[in-house]
Amino acid sequence: MKRRDFFKSALAAGVGLVGASALRPVYASDMMEFKGPEVPDVDPVKVAEHCYSIPAMGPHPTPDNFGMFSNPGFVVTEKGVVVVDTGSSLQIGEMILRQIKKITDQPVVKVINTHFHGDHWLGNHAFVNAYPNVEIYSHQKCIDNLKSGQDKFWFDFMQQNTNNKITGTVITLPNKTFAGGETFEVGGVKFKIHHFGKVHTDSDISVEVSTDKVMYMGDMVMRRIANMEDGSFRGSIDALSQVAEMDIDTFIPMHGTPDDVKLINEGREFMETIYTNVEELYDEGLSDFEMKPKIMEKPFMKDVASQWPGYEDTLGKFIVVAIKEVEQAMFA
Incomplete structure (x- = not known):
């Protein structure tokens, strides 16, 4: 069987391949032989x-949402678009480009990846395909991690x-x-880049659109409970204490809906409540599973955080990570 036919039959059968081009991720120098389905607009x-x-099409990556579980953003100016x-995935990047074209004919002149988690950068090549000389920015630690x-x-x-739907990426x-800084x-649109150290990762940057008093927050704040490891x-x-004092009207999380400073304050209170x-409770000698029900009884957790996707399934993991950080602080 030819390799092209092999991959077509494997994908159709839902064989759960990891990698999808020779069972490994594909780099720009490799020949592409197959591509997953287009992402709906x-x-x-x-x-x-x-x-x-x-x-986003959902809070977590699934075959049904094609892995479209974060909120890509873009800024339209008279001289170009900043993404x-x-x-x-490549397919999500292509979908973003289609949406940009609905609003402006200006080219994409800059792409910014807020950190190294895959839903924030795996679509990069769609922009390289469309604009071969496009500048793609991140913090150096993002590149180092990748x-x-x-x-x-x-x-x-x-x-x-996604059941291999990002094939071709x-x-x-x-x-x-x-x-x-x-x-x-x-x-004519002014931007400022912020890096606050280790927040959601050590590579987080936020993008302030000073002209509009808007800040794209990456995953430094979200109305979702996911990866804190x-x-x-x-x-x-x-970081969120600093952000709350800035002259910003609207904050855009990459998971959740845009909001005013309430989003930042809720994110900070969530982190403070856990930590x-x-x-x-660590000083009292409690284990992580003993801590969880006590923390879940706190008013903020019952009234606010319990409504966020991932609360029941992921809160325990957050507590485990917090314990590690408490121990590190004790022995630093």
Whole structure:
């Protein structure tokens, strides 16, 4: 059987291949032989004069939502478009490009990846295909993490969780870096980049669109309980405390809906509720499974956080991570 026919039959049978091009992630130098299905269009939401967000199709990656579980964003200016996060696949990146074309004929001049988790960068190659010289920015630690094996991990993760629907995605890393503190202007729209240290990951950057008083937050805050294993509770509390004092009207999370400073305050209270209670309960000698019901009884958890996707399934993992951070602080 020819290799092309093999992959077609394997995908049709739902064989759960990991990797989908020779059972490994594909890089730009490899020949493409097959491609997963097109992602349906999701209309962008205009958040401010220049700022847009494309809503996720679900809170977690599944075959039904094609791995479209985060909110890619873009900023339209008179001289070009700045894209913030490119989704989980080539196909999602292509869908983002179609949505941009509905609004403007301006080219994409910058792509920014907020951190190294796969739903924020795996769509990069769609933009390279469309604009071969496009600049793709991230923090250097994002690139370092990807080169250390996170690129393959996230490719495989998205393949597994979408039943191989990201097939055809080419791993394309950022080619420029931001350290935080940079300002730039595109078509009269002013931007500022922020890096607060270790928050959701050590590579998080947020993108302030100063002209619109909007900030794309990446995953530093979200109305969802997911992955905290690469992050820091204390770092999150400190970062969100700083963000809450900024002159920003609207915050755009990559999971959840845009909101005012209430989003930031809720995110900080969630992190504080877990971390401060874990500190106290750890001193009392409680285990993680003994802590969980006590923390779930706290008013914020009952009234607010319990409504977020992933609460029941993932809260225990957050507590385990908080315990590790408490122990690290004790012995530092």
